[in-house]
Amino acid sequence: MTVLSNVDIEFELSKAKNIYIYPLDTQKIKGSTYNFKASHLAWSLKTKKSIVKDGVITIPPNDSAVIVTEEVIRVSNKIGGTYHSKVKLVKKGLGHIGTTLDPTWQGHSVITVHNHSIDENGIDIKVGDTFATLMLYYLNKPSNHIQENPPNQIHQLREFLTDEETNFFEKPWNTSLEGLRKEFLNQESYKELKKKYSKPKKRAGIFLSILGFIALWFLFARVFAHYMEFSYWKGFWILTLTVGLSGAVLAFFSYILKQFKGD
Structure with missing residues (x-):
């Protein structure tokens, strides 16, 4: 496996194929991670009751909170992930119970956070x-x-949910890829990423690279022809055919070797 950097995450989001996040906040993309926000849905694991009041989640001491992320995420079968604690919360005495993001998952993430402190007032998360x-x-x-x-x-949250909270999970972007994709593509944050990683820019870069390679090849052919005392075009075609045939032979033997190994 290879960890996605911030550039990889942005690029994948701009393609709208392997990763969808809604609502998307590009400021939450860090060096190699994406930070998730706490929603208004959070419950005590002990009492099975909501621990949200006036926009604040209060986790009692020696208790665990089940917190639903504000964001919905969808990944393809080419992507997986792991959830980790944030240092600023760990310093307060909180630690989440690690979990994973499976390929093809879609929905809100449900993170369990434990309060290891003995502060009677509990620890707050806005x-x-x-x-x-x-x-x-x-x-x-x-x-x-x-x-x-x-x-x-x-199905794992039934014991916590009221009817109103159940409706929260039945929005189109929660229940189908088509519904999520529609909302995702309408976000300004996605449109900015799409513009940033637009194909015309990539094509221009590829075109300039090809032109640069051709120019260097002609220059190298001139040096080769001069060194071998050939006419320019004779030296050019000898060099081109020699390198081309050598590359083809190497590619053929590489293919045979892979077949032999069963790769």
């Missing part, structure tokens, strides 16, 4: 503040595992 960070990975080979969990794993 709704909308970041509380967990996701590290994404390219898989060496696309996963062929069928995602068995329903979006958001809502």
Whole structure:
């Protein structure tokens, strides 16, 4: 597996194919992670009751909070991930129970955070503040595992949810890829990334690279012809055919070797 950098994450988001995040905040993309915000849905693991009041999640001492992320994420079968604690919360005495992001997952993430402190007032997390960070990975080979969990794993939250809270998980961007894709593509943050990584820029870069290579090749051919005391065009074609045929032979033997090894 290979960790995605901030450039990889932005590029994948701009393609709108392997990663979708809604709502997307590009300021939450860090060096090799994406920071997730706490939503208004959070419950005590002990009491099974909401611990949100006036926009603040208060986690009692020696208790765990089940917190739903504000964002919905979808990844393809080429991407996986792991969730990690944020240092600023760890310093207060909080630590989340590590979990993973499986390929082809779609929905809100549900993160369990434990309060290790003995402060009777508990530890607060404001709704909308970041509380967990996701590290994404390219898989060496696309996963062929069928995602068995329903979006958001809502079946695991039944004991916590009221009817109103259940409706929160039934929005179009929660329940279908088409609904999520529609909302994702309408975001200004996505449009900015798309503009940043637009194909015309890439094509221009490729075109200039090709022109530069051709210019260097003609120059190298001139040096070769002069050194071998050939006419320019004779030297050019001898050099081109020699290098071309050598490359073809190497590619052929590389292919045979891979077949022999069973790769």
